Amino acid sequence: MSGNSTGERVLMKGNEAIAEAAIRAGCTAYFGYPITPQNELIGYMASHLPEKGRVFIQAESETAAINMVYGAAACGVRAMTSSSSPGISLKQEGISYAAGADLPLVYVNIVRGGPGLGSIAPAQSDYFQSTRGGGHGDYHVVVLAPDSVQEAADLTYEAFDIADEWRMPVMILGDGVIGQMMEGIVLPPERDLSSLPPKDDWKVGNMEGREARHITSIHLVPAELEQLVFERFERYRRLAESLARHEETGCGDADVVLVAYGTSARVCRSAIERAAAEGLKLGLFRPVTLWPFPSKELARVARRGVPLLSVEMSMGQMVEDIRLAVGSSAPVHLLPHAGGVVPTDDEIVARCRDILGGTK
Numbered sequence: 001m002s003g004n005s006t007g008e009r010v011l012m013k014g015n016e017a018i019a020e021a022a023i024r025a026g027c028t029a030y031f032g033y034p035i036t037p038q039n040e041l042i043g044y045m046a047s048h049l050p051e052k053g054r055v056f057i058q059a060e061s062e063t064a065a066i067n068m069v070y071g072a073a074a075c076g077v078r079a080m081t082s083s084s085s086p087g088i089s090l091k092q093e094g095i096s097y098a099a100g101a102d103l104p105l106v107y108v109n110i111v112r113g114g115p116g117l118g119s120i121a122p123a124q125s126d127y128f129q130s131t132r133g134g135g136h137g138d139y140h141v142v143v144l145a146p147d148s149v150q151e152a153a154d155l156t157y158e159a160f161d162i163a164d165e166w167r168m169p170v171m172i173l174g175d176g177v178i179g180q181m182m183e184g185i186v187l188p189p190e191r192d193l194s195s196l197p198p199k200d201d202w203k204v205g206n207m208e209g210r211e212a213r214h215i216t217s218i219h220l221v222p223a224e225l226e227q228l229v230f231e232r233f234e235r236y237r238r239l240a241e242s243l244a245r246h247e248e249t250g251c252g253d254a255d256v257v258l259v260a261y262g263t264s265a266r267v268c269r270s271a272i273e274r275a276a277a278e279g280l281k282l283g284l285f286r287p288v289t290l291w292p293f294p295s296k297e298l299a300r301v302a303r304r305g306v307p308l309l310s311v312e313m314s315m316g317q318m319v320e321d322i323r324l325a326v327g328s329s330a331p332v333h334l335l336p337h338a339g340g341v342v343p344t345d346d347e348i349v350a351r352c353r354d355i356l357g358g359t360k
Contacts, residue, residue: 009186014149015040015179017187018082018108018172021153023048025160026191027106028077029055031068035087036120037176038110042082062087066094066107073103074215076203078160078196082108084176085126086117088134095169096135100217102232104163106156108172110179113340121340122176122263127317130173131291138229140236142170142243143290145261149183155288157188164197166239173290175313177263177342240292247286251301254283256352257330259298259322260311261287264343268311271348282352290318295325302326307355309333311343331355 012020019041022030030045042058049056055072059065065081072079083091088109098105111126113119130143142162146152152174159170200206204213219225250272251257258268265286272282285301285308287294302308308330310319316334323332335351337343 007186009184011182011184012149012153013040013180013182014152014174015110016044017149017153017185018156018174018179019044019048021156021188022080022106022160023052023054024188024190025157026078026193026196027054027080027160028193029069029072029079030081031057031059031065031072031079032081032083033059033062033065033087035084037112037122037179038082038084038108040179041108041110062090063094066091066098069105069107070094070098070101070103073098073105074101074204076199076205078106078164080106080108082110084110084112085114085123088126089129092129092135095141096133096137096139097217098169099133099135099139099141100137101215102167103169103215104160104167105169106159106163106172107169108156108174111173111175113338119340120176122178122313122342123338123340124175124262124264124313125315125317125338126173127290127312127314130171131293131321139232140291141168142166142239142292143173144170145173145288145290146178147262147265147286149178149181150185152178153185153187162243164199166235168235173262175263176340177266243289244292244294244297245288246294246297247284247288248297248301249284249286250281251283251285253281254306255281256355257283257285257301257306257308258311258348258352259285259287259308259318261290261318264311264313267343267345268348271345274345275349275352278349280349280352282349287318293321293325295321298322298325299327299329302330305330307331307333309335309348309352309355311335311348313337313340313342
C-alpha cells in the first residue's frame with residue numbers, strides 16, 4: 001500500500017492506516033513488541049519500512065523498544081513505537097525520560113480492557129495514564145483521540161509535526177475497535193524526508209567540527225531542574241492555548257449533552273439518531289485532544305445548564321476533567337463500562353431519559 005497516490009480511497013484496518021500514515025509522515029525508525037489488539041500495526045511496519053530502506057526492529061521487550069525510540073529521536077529522525085495497555089505501562093519510564101529530555105517522538109496505544117492483563121477487548125481505561133503523563137515526574141504528552149480510521153490516519157500524520165514543533169512525545173490513543181475496524185479512507189501525501197524540519201541545533205551525531213551533545217533528563221542541581229520544568233510548563237501552556245480541539249454536534253439546543261471520545265463517541269452518534277426519532281434532543285461534545293483537554297469550549301457549552309453525560313468505556317476517568325471544566329454550571333453524570341464492554345445506543349438513550357426524570 002505504501003506509495004499509493006494521494007486522493008485514492010482505500011479500504012484499510014485502523015492499525016494499518018496508522019502505520020501507513022506514519023510512514024508517509026516520514027517515520028524513519030519503528031521499534032516495537034507484539035501485543036493484541038495492535039499487532040497489525042507492527043506487522044505492517046515490519047513489511048513496509050524495510051522496503052523504503054528505513055529501520056524496523058522488533059525489540060526483545062517493550063522496555064527495550066521505547067529506549068530504542070529515545071535513541072533514534074535523539075539522532076533527529078522521526079521515530080515511533082506502538083503497543084496496547086500493559087505494553088504501554090512498560091514503556092512509561094522511557095516516555096518520562098523522553099519528556100525530560102525534550103525529545104519528539106510518537107507512540108500509539110490501542111487500548112484493551114484492564115487492569116493487569118485484563119482482556120483484549122476495546123476499552124478507554126488508560127485515560128488517566130495517558131492524560132496525566134503516565135510515568136514519574138512533572139510532564140505532559142499530547143494525547144490525540146481519533147474516532148474513525150480516517151481520523152486515526154490524519155492524526156498520526158499530524159502527530160509527527162506536533163512532536164517536532166513542541167519537542168515532546170505525542171500519543172495516539174485508540175482502542176480495539178478503532179484499531180481493528182475497516183473503513184474507506186483517503187491517505188495523506190508522502191513527505192519528502194529532505195523537507196522535514198531540521199534538528200541540527202540540538203540532535204546528537206555528526207560531531208565533526210563541533211562539541212559533542214549530551215541529551216539527557218538528569219539534572220542533579222535542584223534549582224536548575226526546577227527552572228527547566230518551569231520553562232517546559234510554560235511551553236505546555238502555550239501549546240494548550242493553540243492545540244486544544246473538539247467537535248460539537250447539536251449542543252446548542254440539546255436536552256442532554258453527551259461527552260465522549262473514540263468508540264464511545266461513535267455509539268453516541270447512533271444514540272442521537274435514535275433519540276431524535278423518539279422526540280428527544282441529544283448533543284455530542286467530542287474531545288479530539290484529551291491533553292490538552294478542551295476545557296474552555298466545554299465550559300461554554302455547559303453555561304446553558306443542561307445535564308452532561310460522560311459516556312466512557314472506563315469506570316469514570318474523563319468525567320473528572322469534565323467536572324473540572326464545567327464546575328457548577330451544569331450537572332454532570334456518568335455512564336461507565338469496564339473490562340472491554342462497549343456501550344449501546346439503547347442504554348445511552350435510556351440513561352438520558354432517567355436523567356431528565358422521564359419528562360422527555
